[in-house]
Amino acid sequence: MDTNKPSIKPAFSVDAPSSQYLVYAENGLLDELGNILKTQGVDGTVYIISDSNVWSSHGEQVVTSLNRGDLESKVFTVDAGEATKSLSTANQLYEWLASERCERKSTLMALGGGMIGDLTGFVAATFLRGIPFIQIPTSLSAMVDASIGGKTAVNLSSGKNLVGAFYQPKLVLADLNTLRTLPTRELASGWAEAIKHGLILDSNLFYMFEENHNGLINLEPDLTRSIVQRSMEIKGKIVEQDEKETTGLRMLLNYGHTIGHALESVTNYSSFLHGEAVSVGMIAAGKISVSMGLLSNKDLDRYTNVLTNYGLPTSCPSIDPDSVLNAIQMDKKVKDKKINWILLREIGHSFVSSTVDDRVVQDTIKDICS
Template sequence: MPHLILIGFSGTGKSAVGKEVARLLGWEFLDTDQEVVRRAGKSIAQVFAQEGEPTFRALEAQALADALARPQPTVVAVGGGAVLSPENRQRMAGAGVVVCLEAHPQTILQRLAQAEEEVRPLLAGPNPLERITALKAQRQPLYALADWTVHTDHLTVEETAREVVRGWEIGRRRFAAEAVQEEEVSAVVHTSAGPYPVYVGWGLISSLGQRLRRMGLASTAYLITDRTVFYAWGRKVQTALEEAGIPTHIFTFPSGEASKTLDTVRYAYQWLASLKAQRGHLIVALGGGVVGDLAGFVSATYNRGMPFIQVPTTLLAMVDASIGGKTGVDLPEGKNLVGAFYQPRMVLADALTLSTLPARALREGWAEAIKHGLILDASLFRTFEERADALLRLEREVLVPVLRRSMAIKADVVSRDEKETLGLRILLNYGHTVGHALEQATGYTQYLHGEAVAVGMMAEGRISQRLGLLSSEALERQRAVLERFGLPTACVGVDPQAIKAGMAVDKKRAGKGIRWVLLEDIGRAVVREDVPDSVVDEALAEITRG
C-alpha cells in the first residue's frame, strides 16, 4: 500500500492537514521537519545558522528516506524545499501518492505570521512577501509534478484533508495495479475504482490478516456476518486478523434474506458509530450473498465510503455475488431496490468453508458455476460432465481449479462491463429471466435462487432450441449436468402464467420486449430481443409439465 506524501510551500498546512488525513485513514503521521529537529537536537533555524543549508538538506533527505521505508502506510509531511533534490523526488514518486498543498503567497504570509512555530530562515528578510513569491515561483515546476493538488486558500483543515484523501484514492490505483500484477492471484477485476485481486484456494482464511497487511489495510477491522457463519468461521477470521495486529470488532445478524433490510443497515450504522469507525478502517464481509450485499452497502454509505473486502463462504457467493460490486438491501416492494455499485478491495474465497455448507445450499451454488461454462467456456462445462463425482465430494485438487476458472469468468465479464452499460454483463443472466420470475411466482419460498436459475436455464435452453440456435444434443447435455448436481430442471405444478407475469417486470426488458440470453452452443451465448410469445409459452408449458 502506498504512503501518502504531502508536499508544498511552508504555510500551506501540511502538518495540520497531515494529522487530520492520518486520523481519517487510521494511519500514522510523520513530519520530516520534526524528525530533523529530533535527530539534530536543535531547531531548524539553529541547524541553518550553525551548520548551513547543505547539512539541513542532508538531514532532511535521510529523514524522508527513513519515513518512506516504513512498512506500514504513513502520512508523511515533507519540508517545502525537499522537492529541490532529484533523489527526494524519485523516492517520493516510487513510494506513494504525492499530494501538493497550494496557496497564494499572500495567504502563506498571513498564515506564517500567525503561526506559533518559528519562521523558516530562508523567509527572513525585510520583504517577506517578495521572498515567498520568488521562492515559490522557483519551486512551482517541481510542486506541479505531484499526483494531486489541493488549493487550500479558502478551505478549512478538515475540508482540505477530505480533498487530500480523495486525491489519494485516485492516485493509489497506480500502485494497486502494480501490486496485483506482482502477486499470484486467481483473477483480477479491473474497475473504475482500480483493480482488485481475487484469491481462491484451500485454507486461505488463516492468511487473511497478513494479506491485508501487505495491502496496507491493517487498521481496525469491522467484521459483519450472520450468526450461522459466525459460529462456523467468525472466530477463525477474527484470530487471523488479530494475529496480524489488526484489531477486530464483530457485528452479527440473523441468517437469511429477511435480514437484508434497511433496519439491519441502521443497526450496523449505529454499531459503527459507537465504535467511532473511521473512513480508513476496513469492513470485512464474511458469509453468503446476503452478508456480502448488506455489508457492501454499509461500506458504500457509512462515512461516505469505507474500504471493504469480501470473504464469501457459500459456493453461490464465491462464483457470483462476491465479484462485481453489486450491493444492496430489500424493500417490502421488492428485492435489491436500494443499493449501489461499490467494489471491494479484495475477494478471498477459501474452498474449505464449503465443507460446512448444507447440501442444498451447496447444490444451488453449482447452478451459477455450471452457467459460466454454458455461456462462455465449453471446457469448463466438460469438466462438470467428466469430474462431477470429485466435485460433489469437494475434492480439493478438482474443486479449487474449477472455482478459480468460474470466478475468473465472472471477473473478466465485470471488468469489461462494470455497470452493465455495454451489453456484456447481461450474458451472466442466462437462466435468470425465467428463474427470477419463478422465484416471484412461488413467493420466494419454494426454490432457492440457484434452483430457480437451473429451471430457468432449461426453459431458456428450450427457447434456444426452438429458435434453431441450440441443438437437441447440447440441450440434453445441459439437462444431464444440472440433474447430476442435484438441481431441478422443471417446476411441475407452477402456473406458467404466473411465471410470465413475473417476467413482465424483468429488469432486463428493452422497451416492451425482453432481452433474452440464449445459447448458440455450449460455451457460446447470445442476446436476442425477437423471441415470439408463442415460443416462450411453449417453453414454460414444458417446464411446468415436467
C-alpha cells in the first residue's frame, strides 16, 4: 500500500468563508484514516473524544490506523446519550486536555454521533482559544447533518444547544461501514435528517427516498453512498452560502427542529432519538403549512408515508402539549418574541415565516400529542 497517498478520494469540499475542508464519505475509511490525516498535514498527538459504545466498536480500528500513519493518540470516553452534552462534561475534557499538555498544534478528533461531534467541536473552539478538530461521524444523523457546518454546542437544563460557537472542522471522514453497526432505531433516526434535506431543497432526493426505502433500510452499498453523499453535499452548499445564519438560508435546515427540540427538552432527552423528535416536528410543520394554505394535503400525506416507511414516528401521544408550547419559546430561532418557523410550499421548496398564528400552533401541537 502507498502510505503517502490515500486510496479513497474526497466526495466534495466545503468552502465556507472562515474555513475550507474536505469531506470523505466511503466504505472502509477508518482503515485509511492514518494515511489520510498525514496527507492533510495532521501531525503530533491526536486527542480522541468518543463515547463508550462507539469506542468499544471502533476504537481499536482507529488507533491501529493512526499508528500506521505514525500518529500518536490519546482517548477520553464519555457516557453515551444527549445528557452528556453539558458544560460539566466540557469542563472534564478541558481538565483532561490541560493535564495531557494538549497544545494549539494538536488535533482533537470527534469519533461518534452528533452528541460527540457537538461536544468535541465546542471544546475545540474554546480550549486554548481554538485548536483544530476532525469529525469522524459514526451515526447516519451525524454524517448527513451534525458533522458538517461548524455548529458546536452543549445543552443547558433550560434548552438544547444554548451555549456554543460556530467553529468549522479541519476534515470530515464518514466511513459508511460504521452504519452497519447501528441499531435499527438509530439508523432510522439518521434517515430523518437526510429526508429533511429532500423536503426543504431537493424534490429529486425526496423521490429517491420515496422509491428506494427497502434498499436504503438494508444499506445497499452503491445506493447508500449516493444518497448519503448527496445529503451531505446539500448541507455543505448551504453552509458555504450562509455559514453563520445571517441570510436565513441556513435556517431552512431547522425544518422540524423547533418542535423536535422542544420534545427532546420536555422528555429530558430520554424518550426520543434526535431524528425521531425531528420526524414528529416535520409532521407538525407540515400540518402548519397545510393549515396556512401553503402545502397540499397530498404532499403532507406523501412525506408522512415516507417517514412511516423508514420506521419514524409521526406523533407523540402522552406528551403534554402545554409543556411543548412552553419549550418552543426557548428555541434559538425566536426573535423579538416571535418564532421563525420553517414551512413548506411544496416538497423541495421551503421558506422562513414569523407570521404563524399562535392558535394554529396550539391546535397543531394538540393534534400531534393526541
